[in-house]
Amino acid sequence: MRRRFATVGLGLIAAVFVAQYGLRDWVARTVLPDLTPETSVVVEANDGQLLRAFTVADGRWRLPVEVSEVSRAYLSQLIAFEDKRFYSHKGVDGLAALRAVGQAIWNGGVVSGGSTLTMQVARLLEDSGTGSWGGKLRQVRVAWALEQVASKDEILRLYLQLAPFGGNLEGVRAASLSYFRKEPARLTDAESALLVALPQSPEGRRPDRHFKRASAARDRVLARGVKAGVLSAEAAVAAQRETVPSRKYPFEFLAPHLAERVVAENPQALRHRLTLDRALQAKAEALLRAHVRGKHAALSGAVMVMDHQTGAVLASVGSPDYLDAGRQGFVDMTRALRSPGSTLKPLIYGLAFDAGKAHPETVIDDRPIRFGSYAPQNFDNQFRGQVRVREALQMSLNIPAVSLLDAVGPSVLMARMRRAGADPVLPNERPAGLAIGLGGLGLRLQDLMVIYASIARGGQAIPLVWRADVAEEPASRPPVLSPVAAWYVGDMLSDVPAPPTAPQHAVAYKTGTSYGHRDVWAIGFDGRHTVGVWMGRADGAAMPGQLGVGLAAPLLFDLFAAIKPALDPLPAPPDAALTVSTDQLPASLQQFRRPGVLDGRDKPEITFPPDGAHIALGGDPVLVAKVDRGVPPFTWLANGVPVEVGSFERQVELDTKGTGHLALSVIDATGVSQAVRVFIE
Structure with a gap:
């Protein structure tokens, strides 16, 4: 051998x-x-640490x-x-x-x-x-x-x-x-x-x-x-x-949705370096999981954090748990088309400021109003009368926002969203109407991120960047808003009350809830970072009782706390900003006036009975009358005699005192009237 x-x-x-x-x-x-x-194939954070690997x-x-x-x-x-x-x-x-x-x-x-x-x-x-x-x-x-x-x-x-x-x-x-x-x-x-x-x-x-x-x-x-x-x-x-390890640990599974996205976009690459901050990504995922824990088993959510000075995405969470089938966690909700609810209101107000239609201290009416066949209502079905524009945005009143959108035009809002880098989708490809201001279109979380980032940057758009290994020259875009209008919006949003344990007046933010409580939002920014939160069900089902302020806003502020110990200050006002009270404004800005309406007033309109109608009361002399538009309280007259005085209701029962021809009139609080003639049988 x-x-x-x-x-x-x-x-x-x-x-x-x-x-x-x-x-x-x-x-x-x-x-x-x-x-x-x-x-x-590996997907890495901005410092090279592993986010996700594929065998x-x-x-x-x-x-x-x-x-x-x-x-x-x-x-x-x-x-x-x-x-x-x-x-x-x-x-x-x-x-x-x-x-x-x-x-x-x-x-x-x-x-x-x-x-x-x-x-x-x-x-x-x-x-x-x-x-x-x-x-x-x-x-x-x-x-x-x-x-x-x-x-x-x-x-x-x-x-x-x-x-x-x-x-x-x-x-x-x-x-x-x-x-x-x-x-x-x-x-x-x-x-x-x-x-x-x-x-x-x-x-x-x-x-x-x-x-x-x-x-x-x-x-x-x-x-x-x-x-x-x-x-x-x-x-x-x-x-x-030193102790020898006695177990093997599973590989990182961070940002799984974005990891799959970048790999699909460039399948030949073996290493993908992203702009994500690994530690912040891990915190964001943990925070989202914590905020849905104990709630409805189908509740999902999505989170994004970006540095709006560079456009770099620092965290992107598409769902609370990628492997949770009950929440449809495999769906990347940062890219899902949803109703934005009230989150577009800040941009509407900014456009009104740029168009010279309003100022934060302008007085605007919050009262029943109709735009053709469209009659928006406030979320709580209440009306505040005359309020300042600042208050209207902070209270997220619908009627003032739609009035301003009517003044600037829905097409302008659509164009500015696209200028910011968003991709709004209209239902059934219909022309943009006033309903888009209250969420009547489709947007993604990443769309709202670039819209709010442009406001945070003084009106200048910046695209989202999530690849650190691909150098891209940002495309030059015209401004979304002027620096003054953008600052006005940020200043108003910074006064929206934060959750009790969060710092006040440090973050400019807006919440939103879509029709049927299907989507709740919170989007905000400080001087350096823009953060967005969406929560809802991936299947689009309603979540009765869930509001953005109670569900999404606490998570928004937890995310800001996770980014850094102290928030970056919001920008100082530009030199051209007009920081005065209402009575010091130019006369044209002291009171918002709807285009084509004399002295800013809508004439009251009797919607029932219609002019020239023959009405059979069947022996009962009580006539139900209805009025739209106009400013309450209302005074009703029958053949020149007051029959109802000081009514704040838009539907009243009037004693006609007999049959025959009837001249019915209504006068609103501003003295504007309308009359119809009917025949009572």
Whole structure:
């Protein structure tokens, strides 16, 4: 037996030295395996930390990694333990090979392989065996050929990506993240030693299964490091005190919706670097989960955080839990088309300011009004009479907002949304009407983010950016609002009361609730960041009783607290801003006047009975009369005689006192009247 090993061993030694010094043609004819093995597609945060990884085809985690991304502690111990002459040999270490052959002859079998890192890479690339001389000879040939076409760092990088670490873990990055929950650049001496030891027996030394074997193997690597001079004795003793991990951790699963989106957009790329802040992304996901916990099982939500100075998206959460089927968590609600509710009101007011129709201190009517067949109502079906524009926005009154939209035009609102970078969708492709101001169109959370970011930036639009590895020149767009109008809006929104535990007057924000309580929103900004929250059901079902102020606003302020300890101050007023009281405004801005309505008043309109009608009362002299528009209280006259005085109701019962021709009149609080003539039978 020993004679056979001796013969084979001498042949191997001869082959090694001949390959290095004689038969270069034989090496040149070597057919190399693919030097670009498949690696996991990874999506990384702005600092390179992992957000999400995808396994390779056979279910293994094999994450791409560069030599520069691995700690020097690991690299130095790896070289010292595996291949101390790595940077000087040409693929095969002759001295190590002689030692291995001698040990094999003496022991009657392979004791130590004498494999260099290059030879190990050759074996890993071809998945060849480790215990046969034939396999060793093939590794020698491939290693020598590999050194002719690849640099030492390229060979080392292949080892760092392909080395086995137990189970379905391949490569030092996958192992570092799974065993230590950290990137390999931050490995300690003890952690490095363990990962150096594992590939020698990846299953037999797995720390999650064979804790004692793993500890002993780690300590041997540390001892070798001391002997090689890459580690001090004191450092080795300290490293031995560190606990070897007893479990594997799951890989990060952050921003799964956005990760899938960017991979689908560029499927050829292996690494995707995003603008997301990993720590903030994790906090945002945890906060959203906490805010839906204990509520309806189908309640979903979405969150976005952006730096509106750069456009960078710092957090994007598409649902509370990607894997929660009950909430349809797989649906990315940052991109879902929903009704924006009242969230467009700030832009409407800004457009009115720019058009010279109003000022924050302008007085505007909040009273029943009709625009053709459209008669908007306030959310609580109440009317406040005359209020300042500032108060109208802060109370989110519908009628003043629609009145201002009527003055500036729905088409202008649509155009400015698109100018901000939003993509509004009208139902059934109908022309834009006044209902869009109260949520009668479709928008996405990311659309509202760019709209509010433009207000925060003094009216200047900026696109959302979520790829850090693609340089894009932002397209130049005309301003969405003037700096003065944008500041007016932000100043008004900053006075909206925040939740009791949140800082007051530090965030300019708006809540919104769509028709039927299907969508609740909270969007706001400080001096640096814009944050958006949507909550609702992914299937669009109603959530009775849920309001943006109670459901979404607390989460909005929790997110601001997660971004930074102190909020950035809102901008100071531009020089051209007019910060005066109502009576100091120009006369044209003191009271909002609807276009085409004299003195800002709507004439009252008797909607029943219609003019010229014949009405059969059947012996009952009581006539029901109805009035629309006009300013209450109302006075009703029958044939010039008052029959109802000071009524705030729009439907009254009048005593006609008989039959025959009747002249019916109504006079509103401003003295404007209307009359109809009917015949009572």
